[in-house]
Each structure stands twice: as C-alpha cells, then as structure tokens.
Amino acid sequence: MNIGFDGKRAANNLTGLGNYSRSLIEHVAKQFPTNQYFIYTPKVKENILTLPLFSKANVYLKQPDKGKSKLFWRSSGIKKQLIEDKIDLFHGLSHEIPLGIQHIGIKSIVTMHDLIFLRKPHYYKLIDRLIYKFKSKYACDKSDRIIAISEKTKEDIVELYNINPSKIDVIYQSCDDSFKTLSSTFEKEKIKKKYKLPDKFILNVGTIEARKNLLLVIKALPKINDDFKLVVVGKETTYTALVKREIENLGLQHRVIFLKNVPFNDLPLIYQLASVFVLPSYYEGFGIPIIEALYSNIPVVAATGSCLEEAGGPNSIYVSPDSEIDLANAINKVLTDEKLQDTMKQKGYEYVQKFDNEIVNQQLMDCYLKTMKQ
The missing domain is CATH 3.40.50.2000 (Glycogen Phosphorylase B;)
Structure with a gap:
C-alpha cells in the first residue's frame, strides 16, 4: 500500500x-x-x-x-x-x-x-x-x-x-522513545550542570500561552515549600509578560527558571530530574507532556475539564484550573509523601503502557x- x-x-x-x-x-x-x-x-x-x-x-x-x-x-x-x-x-x-x-x-x-x-x-x-x-x-x-x-x-x-x-x-x-529509557546518574548530572538546575524542582513543559495556565502555578508557588523551585520549558508568547509580572509582584524571581530552545535530546533528562510535573491547562486535545512525564517516572498533577485525565490515568492528581490553593495543596501532598510518590510513579508507569x-x-x-x- x-x-x-x-x-x-x-x-x-x-x-x-x-x-x-x-x-x-x-x-x-x-x-x-x-x-x-x-x-x-x-x-x-x-x-x-x-x-x-x-x-x-x-x-x-x-x-x-x-x-x-x-x-x-x-x-x-x-x-x-x-x-x-x-x-x-x-x-x-x-x-x-x-x-x-x-x-x-x-x-x-x-x-x-x-x-x-x-x-x-x-x-x-x-x-x-x-x-x-x-x-x-x-x-x-x-x-x-x-x-x-x-x-x-x-x-x-x-x-x-x-x-x-x-x-x-x-x-x-x-511520545518519542527517548522518554522511555531512564538515563544514568552521570548523564543526568551533566544536564543538571548544563542548565544550572536546582536539586529539587517542579517542572512545567509547553508553550507559555494563556490556555496552558502557567499563571496558576506562579500563584500557587508561594504556598509550596521554598526548597522547590519551578522550571519552565517552552516557547514564550505575549502571555509570558503577564506571567513574569506576577513573578515580580510575588517576589519569586529566585524561584522560577525559564529554559528556552532546549534541544529535544536534553528534554527527557530534565523530566527525569524533576520532583513533580505540573500541567494545569484549561483545555488540551490530549496532553503529550503528561505521557512524557509518566514514562520518565515522575508524579503528575494536572487540571480537570478537558482530557488530561485520559492522558494521566487514575493515579495522577487533578485539580481545578482556577484554584491555586487546590494546586498548591496537591503539589505539597505529593512532595511530602514518599509513599504516595512511589505509588504514583509505579501506577503511572503501568498506565502509560497503553500508549x-x-x-x-x-x-x-x-x-x-x-x-x-x-
């Protein structure tokens, strides 16, 4: 054919x-x-x-x-x-x-x-x-x-x-097969040094646009343990200015790291270094970054209201895309409970095999x- x-x-x-x-x-x-x-x-x-x-x-x-x-x-x-x-x-x-x-x-x-x-x-x-x-x-x-x-x-x-x-x-x-193989400690350390990544961080990946709702993560950040920074990987749009103004208003410049033009081959290692992946989008057709996170053995917190539950499965956590309090509580719940983290990683990895x-x-x-x- x-x-x-x-x-x-x-x-x-x-x-x-x-x-x-x-x-x-x-x-x-x-x-x-x-x-x-x-x-x-x-x-x-x-x-x-x-x-x-x-x-x-x-x-x-x-x-x-x-x-x-x-x-x-x-x-x-x-x-x-x-x-x-x-x-x-x-x-x-x-x-x-x-x-x-x-x-x-x-x-x-x-x-x-x-x-x-x-x-x-x-x-x-x-x-x-x-x-x-x-x-x-x-x-x-x-x-x-x-x-x-x-x-x-x-x-x-x-x-x-x-x-x-x-x-x-x-x-x-x-998702790409490169997300399905866990990298060595040596490889991850190289990436950590290359991008000056912190020891503990929350990860968000995707174009920085209003629909993807990064502003909610910024508003939630003051309510999350100071030890954890936020790493954002994605193309900037005009919406980014609004996000950066909120970062300044809340005095969070030291806690938010923007990475642009990241080579595709580096992205799987950045995922694997993260503590939790967050995607509070108002609407998605599917949510490939969630699949990438689950294959990378990272717990996922996402938003209700579209199809992200289909991508993340029953053992990821979902909150309203309009509540920074709910988002902060969900992230804190994951970050402070190692048993929950282990369950989310194991069950999430099992679920993602359907893709x-x-x-x-x-x-x-x-x-x-x-x-x-x-």
Whole structure:
C-alpha cells in the first residue's frame, strides 16, 4: 500500500504536531515495512532532514514540482502528485485534507487533535478561528474516516460538527522513545550542570500561552515549600509578560527558571530530574507532556475539564484550573509523601503502557485497512 501524509509539520516543526507527525510515520513505517510512505510538504527545514525518519528506505519526501506555485499546493495542487505517486490512502495529520480528494479515487483519513478554537474561542483571533473551522469541518465531512486523539476530542467532533460517532476512531498518541529509557546518574548530572538546575524542582513543559495556565502555578508557588523551585520549558508568547509580572509582584524571581530552545535530546533528562510535573491547562486535545512525564517516572498533577485525565490515568492528581490553593495543596501532598510518590510513579508507569508505540501503530494500521475496505 502507498500511504501519503500531509507533511507540513513533520518537515518544519520541532515541537507538538511536528513531533506527533514524525513519530507516527517513523514508527508505522518500521512496524509495517512492506508499505511505502510518502511525506508531502511545500517546504522543509534543513536541520529536520537529519532526523532518522527521512533516512528510512520506505519513506519518501515529496515537494511541489519545480516551477509550480506552493501557495495552494497543500489544499489543491497536491492531488496531481498523489495520483502520479499512485497513493492508495492519504492521511491528513492535523485537521485538514486536500480539497476535492474524495473525487480522485483516493481514500482519506484526518487526525483531529482538538476543537479548542471552538471550545475556547477567546484564545484565538477571529480570522484564525474562521480558517480553522472551515478546514477542520471540511475534513471531518469529506474524509472517509476520522482519528480523534482522545475520547474528549471525539465527543467534541460529534457535538460541534454533528459527525456520526461510528466514523471516528480514538487512537491515542505515544511520545518519542527517548522518554522511555531512564538515563544514568552521570548523564543526568551533566544536564543538571548544563542548565544550572536546582536539586529539587517542579517542572512545567509547553508553550507559555494563556490556555496552558502557567499563571496558576506562579500563584500557587508561594504556598509550596521554598526548597522547590519551578522550571519552565517552552516557547514564550505575549502571555509570558503577564506571567513574569506576577513573578515580580510575588517576589519569586529566585524561584522560577525559564529554559528556552532546549534541544529535544536534553528534554527527557530534565523530566527525569524533576520532583513533580505540573500541567494545569484549561483545555488540551490530549496532553503529550503528561505521557512524557509518566514514562520518565515522575508524579503528575494536572487540571480537570478537558482530557488530561485520559492522558494521566487514575493515579495522577487533578485539580481545578482556577484554584491555586487546590494546586498548591496537591503539589505539597505529593512532595511530602514518599509513599504516595512511589505509588504514583509505579501506577503511572503501568498506565502509560497503553500508549506504547506497537499498540498505537497496530490500531493505526487497522484503521487504514478498515478505511480501504469501505
């Protein structure tokens, strides 16, 4: 089978959807090597081409023909190349598929990560909301099948887009394999020195934006043992200024460390050095950092209200994203109870095995084969 992928993010994005896209293609290509996998993208970041995915014998990177406009290639022009490459199935990895693909005899699947722009519209510009809604609604209506990355996302698709639930498969995400191997004390000490990390710290990973609610952690910090600092790893946005003002107001400059542009290979070791991982987001499609933390053998405290309970399982702790007191109490509970820490680590690690790549890959291939038979 020749399988095509929308590779815009796989070939250009080193975070979030880029990691998801590369991991999915790489692992399914390894587990099912008799298929051919085509990654379609209008442009490529050269440093990404050095990653293992692009050196696999059954993976092909495809770009617009020379002289062809790249402007509307992903949404329309790509269809000619899909036909030429004899693609049997096209997988849109992030909310969209080419316009009219249903008319050229190629089956299609779309992965829907979330509908946050509809659930929490105030986080998005009007023009962005309109574009996202058009592309995602079209993809859900016209694709042969839909993959939702959580039960919560499936519920949103059914409710907000009036899609028959039988058309949707829930296939969870895994995380990069580098998070699944515990590093040596020597390796961790090197990273600790490189980033001047404290002996004890609370970890938060993700883009610093309003939806992810880092401000709540800052407000909770004065109520948490002074021995523990907060380490934040993520890209800054305009919301960061609000967070930093609150840090100054509370006199917490000495307790908060911001790390930017952390190489991906260093991130697993930073997780493994942490005492607890905290993600109080108002809304997530799934919550990959929680999976990374559980594989890293770190207790997790997250927020209620979206799908984080699905990612973290029954032995992580969940609090209201509006209560810094509840968040502080939950973190203190973990930090002061070694028996609880051990239970959360053990049970969390057992739970996260359901997101193992081999399991996820088989579910994905089953979805592909089911789609081809429709």
